Amino acid sequence: MDAITNARRLRRNQTLAEKSLWKLVRNRRLGGFRFLRQHPIERYIADFVCEAGxxxxxxxxxxxxxxxxxxxxxTQILxxxxxxxxxxxxDRVLADPGGVTDEIVAVLRSARL
Incomplete structure (x- = not known):
């Protein structure tokens, strides 16, 4: 199976945590940053990717x-x-989605410096 087909399959079969986080980051909802989900990078498929950051x-x-x-x-390869x-x-994404998104935004903003 090629990477694009596999990524599409993963998008259709998201976990509950992936669905929850996607609702918070899609359409530039998180600090104006654009995220892609189940995005192929070389031989891996990353859950969420912000190319700008x-x-x-x-x-x-x-x-x-x-x-x-x-x-x-x-992680080392990526x-x-x-x-x-x-x-x-x-379980952290489901229990503390705000804390997770705050941490993501903090990393993205510090990367801009």
Whole structure:
């Protein structure tokens, strides 16, 4: 399956946390920054990407448990492409969406300096 087809499939089958965060960041709702969801970058598909701020936001659910080494390596590779990677557990996005978005905006604004 090619990256575009896979990204489209992931967009259709979002987790509850992804749906919740997407509602908060879509259409430049978060500080005027434009986000893409399930965006292919090389061989990876990032959950949310802000190209202007070179920021990737990854949401980690139960499938990431025990895969910390894999996630760390993936983060390193994405950073080689010039991105900063923020990771949030799904339960934090659902329990504290405002705190998550505040943290994302703070990173994006500090990147502009």
């Amino acid at each position: 070179k920021l990737i936001v990854e949401l980690d659910g139960a499938t990431h448990e025990g895969r910390e080494d894999h996630d760390a390596r993936r 950073e080689l492409f010039g991105y900063m990677v923020l990771r949030f557990p799904n």
